[in-house]
Amino acid sequence: MRIISGKARGTKLNTLEGKSTRPTLDRVKESIFNIIQNDIRNSVFLDLFAGSGAIGLEAASRGAKKVILCDKSNEAMQIIKKNIEKTHLNEAVETYLMDFKTLLNTVINEKIDIIYIDPPYESNYAIEAINIILNKNLITKDSLLMIETDRKTHIEEELNKYDIKIVDERKYGRAEIIFLKMI
Numbered sequence: 001m002r003i004i005s006g007k008a009r010g011t012k013l014n015t016l017e018g019k020s021t022r023p024t025l026d027r028v029k030e031s032i033f034n035i036i037q038n039d040i041r042n043s044v045f046l047d048l049f050a051g052s053g054a055i056g057l058e059a060a061s062r063g064a065k066k067v068i069l070c071d072k073s074n075e076a077m078q079i080i081k082k083n084i085e086k087t088h089l090n091e092a093v094e095t096y097l098m099d100f101k102t103l104l105n106t107v108i109n110e111k112i113d114i115i116y117i118d119p120p121y122e123s124n125y126a127i128e129a130i131n132i133i134l135n136k137n138l139i140t141k142d143s144l145l146m147i148e149t150d151r152k153t154h155i156e157e158e159l160n161k162y163d164i165k166i167v168d169e170r171k172y173g174r175a176e177i178i179f180l181k182m183i
Helices: 026-040 054-061 074-087 100-107 125-135 152-159
Strands: 044-047 066-071 093-097 114-117 144-149 164-172 175-182
Touching: 026 054, 026 114, 026 144, 026 164, 026 175, 044 054, 054 066, 054 074, 054 093, 054 114, 066 074, 066 100, 074 093, 100 125, 114 125, 125 144, 125 152, 144 152, 152 164, 152 175
Parallel strands: 044 066, 044 114, 066 093, 114 144
Antiparallel strands: 144 175, 164 175
16 A cells, blocks of 8 residues: 555555455545545545545645544554654644544534545444534535445435435445535
8 A cells, every 4th residue: 555646655554454444445545536636735634534544644645734534443543653654744644543433522623624434334433423523513515525335325325314415426346435515
């Protein structure tokens, strides 16, 4: 896994060992960033289940003014910090070793431009996160949310309960990325 473009282009990233995380494949990451490339520069970017930090660090490398990386795993946070050091992107990145609910409910108090939500597939965390984000008014009508899932139908059914619309969907093998904006 590597940084694809920007200041840290080509930097190889450390990843977590084992099956507790699913690193987003470079080809999927490249496709996502091709889609959102015009929205990244000077944005506030939140990677809610950061894992190795690859998605958020890609955003920082491409010019996001602030990237927030959140993961509750000590091992993940150690990898994230090593990757921040390798990419020299520490000025643009904030890290939080905590549960996503705690971060959204107690730490985030600004509008977020882009949010990437890639929780464990079998969880309902994506919907829980959307609920908190909307209830706490953490986004604007111009903000973009992305959910990586293998349960698209379930996610879509749940999203019908909110003032949010799907603006794009992409499938990459088992993974599907759902792009959302407020109605």
